[in-house]
Amino acid sequence: MAGRIRSNDPEGVRRRILDTAFEAFQAGGYHATSVQDLLRLSGLSGGALHHHFPTKKALGLAVLRERVAPAVEMTWIAPVREAASAREGIVQVLAAIRSELDRRGAVRGCPLGNMASELALADPDFRTVAAHLFAAWRSAIAAKLREDDAPGDAEALASTIVAACSGAMAQAKAAQDSAALAACANTLAQLLTSPRHDSTMIEPVPAQSRKGRRVSVSSDLAGPVQTELALE
Amino acid sequence: MAGRIRSNDPEGVRRRILDTAFEAFQAGGYHATSVQDLLRLSGLSGGALHHHFPTKKALGLAVLRERVAPAVEMTWIAPVREAASAREGIVQVLAAIRSELDRRGAVRGCPLGNMASELALADPDFRTVAAHLFAAWRSAIAAKLREDDAPGDAEALASTIVAACSGAMAQAKAAQDSAALAACANTLAQLLTSPRHDSTMIEPVPAQSRKGRRVSVSSDLAGPVQTELALE
DNA sequence: CCTAAAACAGGATGATCAACCTGTTCACGA
DNA sequence: TCGTGAACAGGTTGATCATCCTGTTTTAGG
Structure with a gap:
């Protein structure tokens, strides 16, 4: 049997x-x-x-705690902690995410942002876990900013950086184009270039032409957008 | 009967x-x-x-086109267009959203961000509409930045601003606290204060207290608002 | 006044959902 | 070797899902 x-x-x-x-x-x-x-x-x-x-909810919470949390740790927290500066770390992470997305051919957004957005209001347990993950992400960047002796409020700046990165991923997901991530990386790099410590200005956009510009992304919308998962 | x-x-x-x-x-x-x-x-x-x-999908698309799109227009595009500068407009809109949230007592996130995040990958029709709405939001800010003769790439900067604002709303939703919006407003105000054009520094960190800044967005909301956005 | 079409009302339908339950197989200590 | 509980297999359950259908009321046109 x-x-x-x-x-x-x-x-x-x-x-x-x-x-x-x-x-x-x-x-x-x-x-x-x-x-x-x-x-x-x-x-x-x-x-x-x-x-x-x-229950499905128990599974969802476990995914948040045992998959999303390590993903945030591995993708953001550790690289930023070990980078030379917050600016360096953020630029490197965004570049890594961008190349990963281009290699994959489809943009699925920020894992934390996706689940948090869908479940934060649905259930207080989900919301609490998501809030803690956002806080950890924020704290890692804030710690690095303080380490760099960055001017201003490190917590507020870190909060905005996290917001910009997760928001850029949401935009990239909607557009199925990583241009928003490139724009975010450049703008944040400029924002974090302290004039008194570092005089090297980052170039606004690498391959720029004013009208009809297109951020250089190897694979645009050409690739297969849908995954093998059939979810209509 | x-x-x-x-x-x-x-x-x-x-x-x-x-x-x-x-x-x-x-x-x-x-x-x-x-x-x-x-x-x-x-x-x-x-x-x-x-x-x-x-079908439910038809209803969802109609909500995006006839409710979310006008909300973006009314909350962001029109106020920014009619503001004295991009910086002024963004700060005012964020302050208005924050007071609205505090008055309501609960944070529900960005209407566009919420629906886009959930439905962008589920259906190409939803994704296309969401992408257009993000683009309209972005363009309105970029136009104002160009009008201000802001340095750098207006499109990239606008994209990051949109990312930061929608991401801040996502964070605020997860934390059920509008602090992320305040941090975003302060950081963006500082970012948009061009040192060579304007020497006025924004106050360092009044996260919870604001000075006598006008929150006159409601008067803008009452004005004639175009409810139709260019969708496809 | 008459007719056709729009604008509903109120279920009906088959599919799908999360949860659960009984039965079977394994690891492991005694 | 036996017993006990964890680790599954596979199907069932009642509820809920989106959709659709039939019938009735209202509006509009001639």
Whole structure:
């Protein structure tokens, strides 16, 4: 009567669920993804999912805590902490994200921004976790700004930098074009160029021509926009 | 067998549907709001809704075009256009939004950002409309920046400003605190204070207290507002 | 006044949803 | 080796979903 091979690998199964859910939530959103979608995509059974995560909400919170949070840590916090300056770190991270997006061919937005936007008002638990993740992101940049002896309020500046980056990703997602990220990187680099410490002005835009300009992005809208996830 | 009073007011019914849907989509999101929720909230019948909007997607697109677009026009484009400068306009709009949020007691985020984030990847039609709305918002600020003879690339700067404002609203939504908006306003004001053209420094960090700045956006809202944006 | 079309009302429908439940298989300690 | 509980498999459940259908009222045109 054995219908399916049982690996009996709790950690592996749990990891597969979280990976599949993180991917699907980014691609189509939390509410647009059904648990049956996750079963289909992961190849697991309903019992397995229900064993590890009794409710969809528990799964969503786990995705936030165990996938989105590490993504923020790995993409933003660690690189900024280890960069020479806040300016350097931010520019490098944005460049990395941009190349990653161009390589992928589709822009899916900021993982934290996507889930926070959809779920913050829906449930206080989601909202609290999202608020903490935003705060951690902000704090990492603020700490680096203080380390740089940047003028002004580090917290307020960090808050605006986080806002600009997540907002740029939202714009890039809507336009399916990474130009907004390039603009954000250039503007922030200019903003963070302290005149008294560093006299090197960054160029406004690398390949600029006033009228009909187009930020140089290797692959524009040509690539396949849709992922393999069929979520109409 | 007349069960319900029929007003037979097509425009009014259509308006009520759109208003209810706009409100519900902001409060809970598109997918989290069922059509039965809308019927309950509006007090209308399923037949009425189906007559005006055959599908939920059609309703969602209409909300974007006929409610979100005018909101962007009224909240951002017109005030910025009529302000003394881009800097003045942006600071005033952010102050107006902040006082509106504080008065309301809850932060629901950027109407465009919310719907765009949830629906951009779900459907190309939604994505296209959202992209156009972002572009219109961006263009209005860029035009004002050029009018001010601001240094640098006006389009890139406008893109970052839009990103910062929508991102600040997303953060404020997650934190249920308008501090991110205040930080955004101060940082942008400083960014837009050109040292070579204008030596007035913005006050360092009055995050919660503001001086006697006018919040006269409401008078702008009352004026003649073009409700149709160029959509495709 | 008559007719046709628009503008609704009020369910009906099949699909899909999240949650759960019973049964089976495994790991592991005694 | 036996027992116990974790780790699944696979199907079921009642609710809810978006959509559509039939019937009735109203408006508009001739």
